Amino acid sequence: MDLVGFTTLHPLVKAAVLGVVEGATEFLPVSSTGHLIVAGDLLGFDGPAAKTFEIFIQLGAILAIVWLYRARLVHAVSTAARDPKSRRLLWSLFLGFLPAAAVGLVAHDAIKRYLFNPLTVAVAFVVGGLIILAIERWRPVVTIHSVDDMPPRTALGVGFAQVLSLVPGTSRSGATIMGAFCLGLSRKAAAEFSFLLAVPTMVVATGFDLVASRSTLSLADAPVFLVGFGFAFLSALVVVRAFLSFVARHTFVPFAWYRIAFGLLLLLAYRHASW
Numbered sequence: 001m002d003l004v005g006f007t008t009l010h011p012l013v014k015a016a017v018l019g020v021v022e023g024a025t026e027f028l029p030v031s032s033t034g035h036l037i038v039a040g041d042l043l044g045f046d047g048p049a050a051k052t053f054e055i056f057i058q059l060g061a062i063l064a065i066v067w068l069y070r071a072r073l074v075h076a077v078s079t080a081a082r083d084p085k086s087r088r089l090l091w092s093l094f095l096g097f098l099p100a101a102a103v104g105l106v107a108h109d110a111i112k113r114y115l116f117n118p119l120t121v122a123v124a125f126v127v128g129g130l131i132i133l134a135i136e137r138w139r140p141v142v143t144i145h146s147v148d149d150m151p152p153r154t155a156l157g158v159g160f161a162q163v164l165s166l167v168p169g170t171s172r173s174g175a176t177i178m179g180a181f182c183l184g185l186s187r188k189a190a191a192e193f194s195f196l197l198a199v200p201t202m203v204v205a206t207g208f209d210l211v212a213s214r215s216t217l218s219l220a221d222a223p224v225f226l227v228g229f230g231f232a233f234l235s236a237l238v239v240v241r242a243f244l245s246f247v248a249r250h251t252f253v254p255f256a257w258y259r260i261a262f263g264l265l266l267l268l269a270y271r272h273a274s275w
Contacts, residue, residue, distance in 0.1 A: 019231025124169030125263025
């Protein structure tokens with residue numbers, strides 16, 4: 001698929017566009033995977049090296065979270081031995097990380113082989129949007145207003161919700177935010193825990209994928225990778241701050257309708273075009 005000559009753009013321009021797409025969608029409940037598939041197709045950015053690039057630029061988005069929450073993370077790690085609140089946060093992150101890590105380790109190859117395709121992504125977009133609408137209609141009772149007050153069983157529950165994000169198009173952020181919201185966290189606390197949980201989850205998952213695809217890496221690709229990394233970092237910084245401000249005053253309904261509309265467009269494209 002080539003619209004208005006997008007495939008002829010300079011590789012560094014393509015890297016910048018994909019970096020912005022990754023950073024802008026990684027931490028919203030809309031699935032960065034689905035958007036990167038579409039953007040990469042429009043730009044003619046495909047092949048083994050392109051897949052490795054898409055994995056690598058996730059590190060830029062992760063670095064944005066580390067930067068935004070640097071004081072909190074450093075404090076938690078440095079005071080864990082003497083501060084119960086710091087230990088609770090680190091324990092919550094570990095419990096939230098564990099289920100998806102275990103399932104992903106076992107099912108990684110099967111997921112890559114059978115689920116990474118436009119049809120799966122499109123269906124997951126629509127189903128995810130409908131689930132968000134259902135949860136918003138249910139209106140879960142908020143009992144936890146801060147990540148620091150979250151009990152271990154709730155963190156583990158969010159971890160099981162994160163397992164759903166192993167299906168491409170589901171959205172890791174969407175699964176964890178809505179899972180935490182259902183388990184009693186306020187919208188803002190749910191989003192913050194999702195962001196913090198992204199650090200161990202995405203570092204491990206990205207590292208695993210990069211090691212597996214290291215044969216496709218080339219020094220000649222370094223400028224493209226670095227540009228994509230930088231734009232993913234910058235766009236994630238902007239979007240995360242804006243998203244936290246938005247969810248403090250609004251529902252997740254707009255993201256649900258966006259997911260449904262985007263998923264239906266993907267299904268239409270899948271039916272009428274060769275992907």
